[in-house]
Amino acid sequence: MSAGAGSAAAPASADVVPSPDRNVIGGCLLRFDGAGQPYLSPSLGRPCIGAVSITRTGLGDLEIHLAPGARYPQTRLLVSADTTLASRGITVGASRSPRSIALRFFDSRSGKRVDMRSTAQRARVARGGASVGWLGRSAVNTTQLDPGVDAYGRFHDRLATDDQTVAGGCVIRFSSTGPKIHANSTHHCTGVRSVGISTLGRMRIVYSDEQRGSTINVSADPDETLVRRGIITGISSSPAELHVDLFDARSKKRVDLRRLADRKVMAGAFANIWVAWTKTTTRPGLANATTTPALDKYGQFVHGSAPAGGVRQTGCEIRFGGTGAHPSVTSTSTSSCTGAASVSVGPSGTLRVVAAEGTSGPIIATTTVSSRSAADYGIRAGASGGGATTDYRFYSIRLARTLDLRKAADRDLFRRTNAAVVLGWSRPAPPTNVVASPAGG
Structure with missing residues (x-):
């Protein structure tokens, strides 16, 4: 063809050409306890916005039930397993319905989906988690909407809007020496100070001074080159840093970037990972990021943040x-x-x-x-x-x-x-x- x-x-x-004054933004971190039972986990660093509860479906999937203020047509989903699940070779897929988002987990070691009805299979996700986020389109200007701060508990809100948040993201390229920022006239990096390797062999991103703040949603996706190599990603984010764990589904092994052989698994002239996130800027009681652009502060085309409405999603x-x-x-x-x-x-x-x-x-x-x-x-x-x-x-x-x-x-x-x-x-x-x-x- x-x-x-x-x-x-x-x-x-x-x-x-969407207008940002209609964007409704949400996201939440879900975790699994020691028995693999899921729960929403709002905190100062990871507020839960737009999600009310999580349950198990009759098919063995998970379902996140959305707040009334989050039930707008989706434009974008941001979904990633966390670093714990990625280190086990587990990924997640998502589907949206009018009132909820359904999640299905896949275990690359067994080559099968994880059935949350099974005690033995839930053990595969125990103590792990996943990040779920979305962007919706309101029928009215979002200044008319009530964010419902703490409507469902501490750090657990009804919704957020474009003027209350700032988006960031970057392309990270891999060589045999490790990951580095890839920025030029066609690839801008917003909200990153530096990239390196953590003490656990993960990719470590230090947020810019301007975007140190509470994270609503976050994702990391391998590019075309790394997808063909079977690379799986998982993320964990704090107000100051983002860590990405890597797993090779072909060899069924975790990638440890401290090792040269593993860095070579990732390396390539066009081997990249795309990372994206949304931070709060005005929410009371949180560590908010700023909208100070700080253009080229961390390198050419590497900006500290973006002004209000400065990132089009x-x-x-x-x-x-x-x-x-x-x-x-x-x-x-x-x-x-x-x-x-x-x-x-x-x-x-x-x-x-x-x-x-x-x-x-x-x-x-x-x-x-x-x-x-x-x-x-x-x-x-x-x-x-x-x-x-x-x-x-x-x-x-x-x-x-x-x-x-x-x-x-x-x-x-x-x-x-x-x-x-x-x-x-x-x-x-x-x-x-x-x-x-x-x-x-």
Whole structure:
């Protein structure tokens, strides 16, 4: 199939250049106790915003029930297992419904999903956790919405809005010496002071002075190169630092960046991890980040933070259906597409997304979340590009191979399982032209 074959334009209802004054933001850290039972874990460093409770479903998945103020059509999902689960080779997929987000965990060691009804399988997630976040689109200006501070308990709020938060993110590139910031005119890094290796062999990101603060949501996604190598990521975030644990699903071993051999597993001219997060800026009682841009403070194109409205977040849900199971953009009562002009199968079997006019330009971070049905096959997606065009490569841990979307059978894998992938992008917002008033005017 040639590039563009089976392409689909974004629906006419898509808000291609979204206004930030309609963004509703949420996220929460969930943890598992010693018996593998889940619970929401709000704290000063990781407030829980927009989630009310978590339960187990009849299928053995988990379901996060959303606050009324969070029940807006999603634009973007940010979902990652934590460092504990990633070190065990466990990933997570998510699917949104009008009132909840369902989570399904996949164990790459066994090649099967984790059934939370089973005591033995819950032991695989004991003392671990996952981070779940989202961006929704309100029908009204968010200044009309009540954030409901502490509505469900301490550090447990109803919602947050764009003017109460700041987004950050970066591309991290790997060489045989370890990870480093990758920033240039097309890849901006916002909110990072430095990158290195922790004492436990994880990737360690130190947030900038401007973005040291409470984290609402956070994610880390391998790019196209690392997805093809079967790399799994997991994150843990504090107000000051973000740690990313790495796991090689092919060898079924944790990657320890203190070891040269393991660094070589990650290294490559285009081997990257995309990281993205949202911090609070005005929430009472928290360690808030600032919106002081501090442009180029930590290096060229490495900024301390962003001004209010200075990061444009967009996203789309993609499904494969109909005759030929070609990719198409989804826009429903639970999913709002922003920032995508079209989707198609790329010439090398990738999913290709063309940015909508007015939403391309430099990229800060891109995020990918496979739906819970895709988790049955351990499907992971990795991005390359990020400018006017972004290509996403899919890898199935269960099948132990890269998926080629030029092949009908691989596309049909998504259709048969009703699987979807939710893609998201963070970009610097175009500067607002401000006309100064005449002197004395």
